[in-house]
Amino acid sequence: MYNNEFITDKVTIIGAGFVGATTAYALMNAGTTSEIALVDLNQKRLAGEVMDLNHGIAFVPPVKIKSGTYEDCKDSNIVIITAGAAQRPGETRLDLLKRNVGIFKSIVPEIVKYNKECVILVVTNPVDILTYVTLKISGLPPTQVIGSGTVLDSARFRYLLSEHCNVAPQNVHAYIIGEHGDSEVAAWSITNIAGISMEEYCLRCEKGCQDTNRGEIFENVKRSAYEIIEGKGATYYAVGLAVRRIVEAILRDENSILPISSCMNGYYGIEDVCLSLPTIVNHSGVEKVLELPLKDREIKELKSSAEVLKKAIQEIGF
Known part of the structure; x- marks a missing residue:
């Protein structure tokens, strides 16, 4: 292009x-x-x-x-x-x-x-x-x-983890993948703080968190939009900033990695549906979609998210 x-x-x-x-x-x-x-x-x-x-x-x-x-x-x-x-x-x-x-x-x-x-x-x-x-x-x-995909969802995820772990969100590396919606998936297996896996960081942190804490954080990510809409009628500040970040990556030809939504072409066996995975973004738009070393459970959830989207696409006749 x-x-x-x-x-x-x-x-x-x-x-x-x-x-x-x-x-x-x-x-x-x-x-x-x-x-x-x-x-x-x-x-x-x-x-x-x-x-x-x-x-x-x-x-x-x-x-x-x-x-x-x-x-x-x-x-x-x-x-x-x-x-x-x-x-x-x-x-x-x-x-x-x-x-x-x-x-x-x-x-x-x-x-x-x-x-x-x-x-x-x-x-x-x-x-x-x-x-x-x-x-x-x-x-x-x-x-x-x-x-725009799950760029905003991932930012919410990073913010909530940063608040929970008491570190700056810029040092939290985490992705929400799949649908921008209720079937989205938290990629916990590749989540890290300053290069330290969550499992290892939790051991060093000594807060004594349980799996329930992870579940609560993820549910809060998914509920965020509903809570904002209930409180003020619409979400627009954070999404505006998320879109700006995508635009920057394109205009500056950055090759930045962002979880944008694009058409899948066999990634994890998923085809002919748009959803979010970490993607190299530059002046051409999509340079490359990355296949992450996800756990089997996360891949299964990602495929389920794809099926939710495919069903909706079929219902509208596309």
Whole structure:
């Protein structure tokens, strides 16, 4: 995908709701990109968000932020999709998924109409299924279509472990893999603190933790989004920062390892479904998905997570 004729750090965000606007704020605040275009059907909301963001430009590295159209995808390196329907009272998860698939059927063709070279980054939930839908609708190579996956879940995992073990989260190396959702898997066997395995660290720590502590930490990871939504209506700060981190890895050609969602091609025997595994991410999007030395139980749980996603994909006819 990447060539010398297509060097740009422009980012277009489809959807100017809480997540889209917060992502734009995170990108401008960190100086990640020099140009951001926001696209949304709600022109009044879009104008307000862009105006608010532009009023802060004096306090951040130089950046151009504009109300855009799909034509802005033409010269964008990354197109981020945060647009989607909100769940209605009494609506099932499947009904919501079907509505979001309908929305994506209108969004994705507009993106590829103007740009077949960009990386498309899906953030809208359920992110794994919509990443798969985007891949199929777009016809782009699997390396160019990714989802935010479990980057945020893994950050929550690292934070909760850091709080429990009283160390900085930057020194906790841990991944949540599989679905960004209820069937996600904690990869305990490769979790370490400063290179020390959790089993070894726990022995040295002398807090006397039991397996129940691990179970509680993992359950808290899975419950986090529900608790935040119950408290404030939506999650957007941390996910905005997670998306910024993915964008940085792409624009800076970092070869960073992030648990993004992408289409599996035989990893652990899993194929034709999008889910999260630690992945080398660079200017092309996916450079390589890593097969980790997981324990048999974790591989079994990962395969079960894949089956949950495949069933949902079949239910929507993809």
